[in-house]
Amino acid sequence: MKTYFRATDPYPLEASDWNKLHGFYDALAAGRLVSTRCDGCGHVAWPPRGFCPECASDRYTWVDLPAEGRIHGFTVQHAGLPAGFTGARVFAIVKVDTHRIFSVIIDADPSTVSIGQRVTLAPIRVDDDPKGNARWLPAFRPA
Ligand SMILES: [Zn+2]
Secondary structure: OOOOOOOOOOOOOOOOOOOOOHHHHHHHHOOOOEEEEEOOOOOEOOOOOOOOOOOOOOOEEEEEOOOEEEEEEEEEEOOOOOOOOOOOEEEEEEEEOOEEEEEEEOOOOHHHOOOOOEEEEOOEEEOOOOOOOOEEEOEEEEO
């Protein structure tokens, strides 16, 4: 990983030391996209939630979401990229099942990205947390 000085940490604290929903990131590290399904009413939330927005239950089970989706909308950032990133970066809302997942599109020429394009899950590793635990974020690449 790249090492750099930063004033603020741009990534979530994902490890179990910090985050009740660490199972999401544990699955991402293993190449799976998961979310929470409420044990009370069956609602599958996005993003994962420890508290059901439909019935207020705090009991949930991790469920796998498909590892494929389609680009619902996107934008290309050319300037002001976060430290450690280079080149134009494609940010997209990827529709997976009924969920709209904010993500980045990797391994894509921004000029060829299009609405409706099929993409597959490709989690990216970002800087470790302050305790040295690996961190991952959702990303997709053209299918
Ligand atoms: Zn519920």
